Amino acid sequence: MPHKTTPSAARRSTIARLAEPPQISGLSPQAARFVYSLRLIALHDRAWRDPVPELAVRLGSVEVAARALALSQAISSCWPEAVHVSRFCCQLLSHDEMTIGSLIDCAVRCDRPGFEGAIAGLVRPDRVHRMWEAVLGLVAAEANAAPSS
DSSP: OOOOOOOOOHHHHHHHHHSOOOOOGGGOOHHHHHHHHHHHHHHHHHTOOOOOOHHHHHHOHHHHHHHHHHHHHHHHHHSSSSSOOOOOOBOOOHHHHHHHHHHHHHHHHHOHHHHHHHHHTTTTHHHHHHHHHHHHHHHHHHHHHSOOO
């Protein structure tokens, strides 16, 4: 007769954490801005509208808006399936949004190994460079658009 074991408190805690959807508040400001941009781009795509004017207003720069759009296109072409995004008003992140947020955070830290590790097995290795360059382009555009103190 098989012996049933009760999961330890640590295992139950880990399982409970994995069951909780991540929140956008857990992302860095740069990653959160891009996730909202990605959601806005998806909304505009469904309506067959150009997202750049509204992105420029929300992000404060036409260059940042254009780089956000370019990054979303790079992600779409490299991702193994359609990217799942949550509703614009939702504070919860899809798994894709969480992964993309991690990629942005790695680029902000100039952590190429972390970036590659975050998408290892998800994106083909020959496509990683394109995504890295697109993320760096967005990060640089945001840095250039930031008000100097």
